[in-house]
Amino acid sequence: MAPSTTKMRNQFPSLVRLIQVDVAVSDDRSPVGWVFGTFMYVYDDEKKNPWERLVPIGLQWGNDPKLTQKEYDAGTRPVETWMNPAAEVIRKDLGGKRPCWGWHGRLNGPADNFMSACLSCHSMATSSGGKLVPPKAKYDPKTGRWTAQDDKERMKWFQNIPAGTVAEGPGYSADYSLQLQMGVTNFEAWKASGGYPWEDAGAVPPGKRVSVKARKRQAPDTDEMTGPTMDYTESA
Numbered sequence: 001m002a003p004s005t006t007k008m009r010n011q012f013p014s015l016v017r018l019i020q021v022d023v024a025v026s027d028d029r030s031p032v033g034w035v036f037g038t039f040m041y042v043y044d045d046e047k048k049n050p051w052e053r054l055v056p057i058g059l060q061w062g063n064d065p066k067l068t069q070k071e072y073d074a075g076t077r078p079v080e081t082w083m084n085p086a087a088e089v090i091r092k093d094l095g096g097k098r099p100c101w102g103w104h105g106r107l108n109g110p111a112d113n114f115m116s117a118c119l120s121c122h123s124m125a126t127s128s129g130g131k132l133v134p135p136k137a138k139y140d141p142k143t144g145r146w147t148a149q150d151d152k153e154r155m156k157w158f159q160n161i162p163a164g165t166v167a168e169g170p171g172y173s174a175d176y177s178l179q180l181q182m183g184v185t186n187f188e189a190w191k192a193s194g195g196y197p198w199e200d201a202g203a204v205p206p207g208k209r210v211s212v213k214a215r216k217r218q219a220p221d222t223d224e225m226t227g228p229t230m231d232y233t234e235s236a
């Protein structure tokens with residue numbers, strides 16, 4: 001699951017709350033060189049094997065750069081996303097407020113912002129760590145519709161950026177990997193700070209276990225991420 005800020009960390013053993021499983025596969029047939037896909041966990045599915053309770057939501061191999069607000073209003077739908085009709089049924093059955101999985105029918109999972117999409121956010125992966133999410137869309141309570149405020153600006157996030165290319169400079173491409181981007185930006189921040197010790201950064205050195213309570217003291221902003229977890233002691 002994508003954290004909203006690089007300060008939210010969870011580097012200790014804790015209970016898994018499975019919502020979504022994402023995959024990214026490099027594929028030459030895709031206009032961006034990548035195919036992203038996602039599964040959601042359906043807890044009340046009768047299937048006993050938990051793996052089989054993961055329902056595919058869809059696949060995305062492009063950002064549908066021509067699918068503007070105007071086109072969407074005229075009835076055009078994504079051609080570079082495939083949505084599983086069964087997942088659509090589940091989304092509607094749940095009766096939540098999200099109008100679609102990803103922006104205007106593009107792919108996203110239940111843990112992701114519907115104003116964005118898998119490839120949209122990931123296409124922004126650069127070493128300089130630019131803005132990942134497009135500007136907020138507008139909600140009209142009368143029609144119940146979400147529309148773009150400045151569609152020209154918004155569509156900058158839905159371009160088909162080829163693999164290994166920088167979407168917006170400066171910096172190097174992290175080739176659709178936001179984990180790599182975050183690793184590089186965290187490392188740069190650490191270097192810029194003069195190389196503070198691991199503990200001050202709220203990080204846990206590899207192979208070392210730190211108690212959850214001790215970690216909360218170090219980094220209070222991780223509190224809501226910890227939840228009911230097992231407590232590991234320093235010597236365990």
Ligand code: HEC
Nearest residue numbers: 002022024036037038108109116117118121177178179180
């Ligand atoms: C709003 C931004 C955003 C959206 C939308 C998004 N992700 Fe991510 N994703 C991230 C971030 C940030 C990370 C890195 C998290 C970390 O390292 O802790 C990540 C990590 C990943 C990874 C691990 C590999 C890597 O280095 O990036 C995969 C695979 C992935 N996401 C797939 C998906 C899929 C599939 C979707 C759509 C269903 C999706 N993502 C939607 C932000 C996003």
